[in-house]
Amino acid sequence: MASSHQEVWQGGTVASTRQLTPEIRRVEIDVDSPIRVDPGAHIDVRLRIGETEERRSYSVVEASPDGARIAVSVYLSPVSRGGAAAMNALRPGDRVALTQPMNDFPLRVGAAQYVLVAGGVGVTAIYGMAARLKAIGADYRMVYAGRSRPLMAYLDDLRDAHGDRLSVHVRDESTSLSVPDLIDSVEPGTEVYVCGPIRLMDAVRRAWLERGLPIADVRMETFGNSGWFEAKEFTVRIPALDLETRVGPDQSMLEALEAAGADMMYDCRKGECGLCEVRVSALEGEIDHRDVFYSERQRSAREKMCCCVSRVVPAAGGSAVVTIVTT
Ligand code: FES
Known part of the structure; x- marks a missing residue:
């Protein structure tokens, strides 16, 4: 596993939660080490999902002027990958582990x-x-x-x-x-x-x-659960590692490969940086490109995919299997 983020983890205490819409819940967290939060920043939260610990990214909606309290909004989609359910279950007083704010979407001041x-x-x-x-x-x-x-x-x-x-x-x-x-x-x-x-x-x-x-x-x-097709189970193979694993509808290909023991490169885990790129050597089905990294031409070539967000969907009546080479 590898990431280029300079991550600093810290603790936080849930201060309040509020349902904003039937699908979106606001969670306010008092962080142990207050820090400046710029627009566009996100935090990663470490969550226990079933038997495993996983991390999920949430945009910081607001922060108090002293940076001591931040608010995130959690979207509970019909194809939620389990992280949203874990976040929704948080109650005031619960402790969470979270990163300092990171910003892949900075606002540049000075445009006309x-x-x-x-x-x-x-x-x-x-x-x-x-x-x-x-x-x-x-x-x-x-x-x-x-x-x-x-x-x-x-x-x-x-x-x-x-x-x-x-x-x-x-x-x-x-x-x-x-x-x-x-x-x-x-x-x-x-x-x-x-x-x-x-x-x-x-x-x-x-x-x-x-x-x-x-x-x-x-x-x-982007947020990585938004695609062109409904998320369905598919199979991924890496012949060089003698590895074959199933990617469930509620997990990413990157998560499935990590769980299967593959050493994967990644950074944003949101389809933006391209670091998790894998080469496609064989494909049954279609690639559901969910990244914002590739151009239209690169996507239609069906040769590469960002495995942190993109998926494979079966062609009509067929199976969904992708064979890849990690780069
Ligand atoms: S990790 Fe950045 S695009 Fe996948």
Whole structure:
């Protein structure tokens, strides 16, 4: 196992929990060693899931000014990998192990304009960015898209804080976000920050490239349980290690390979850095690319995948088996 993060673990005590929507719960933690939390930061929490200890990443929604209390939001998806259930079970007074904040999605201060785009629970990463941009008097707007208002966390808070700078798009109200229209409306020199499901980020990236805008000005963060297809069990083989293991619907390929004893490289575990890349030497089924690392062309080549998030789904009536070479 390997990671390039300089991780510092510490303890924390759950201060409060609150259900924000039927699917999203806010958990506030008093950390043992207060530290500055910048917008876009996340923490990893070590959780006991069944017989094993696993780690999960959560965006820091807010932190107290002294950094002593942080708030994260936990999404309990229908295909939750067990971590959300463990987080949801936390109660005030419980102790947790967590990393210091890490930031793979930093907000760059100094752009002429900003557009922040949140899809669903992606709002948890965008929330703090909007607050920071407001605090420094930046020219920004925030776009928040969801399925229905009762499922959209922090909606009232955001409306109160950002007023007309916030636009809300709700699928059940037939006001779904048109990504091409949004990107068409962006002035050159604007920086765009997106956090949401893979389909949203993919649409933003396509529209951005079609407009010929610099890709460095669009920054994205995903959450690894969002894919193009429903997560199903599949099999992964590494002939060089004489290894074959099953990847359950509620675990990642990286987790399954680690559990089977493979020594894997990784960093973000969120489909962003590419460090967990494996080469595909044989494939039965289709790759469900869930990363934001590869280009469209790289994905369609079906030669590589980010095993921390991407999966294999069976072709109609067939099986799902991938044979890989670790790099
Ligand atoms: S570990 Fe970063 S993309 Fe997989």
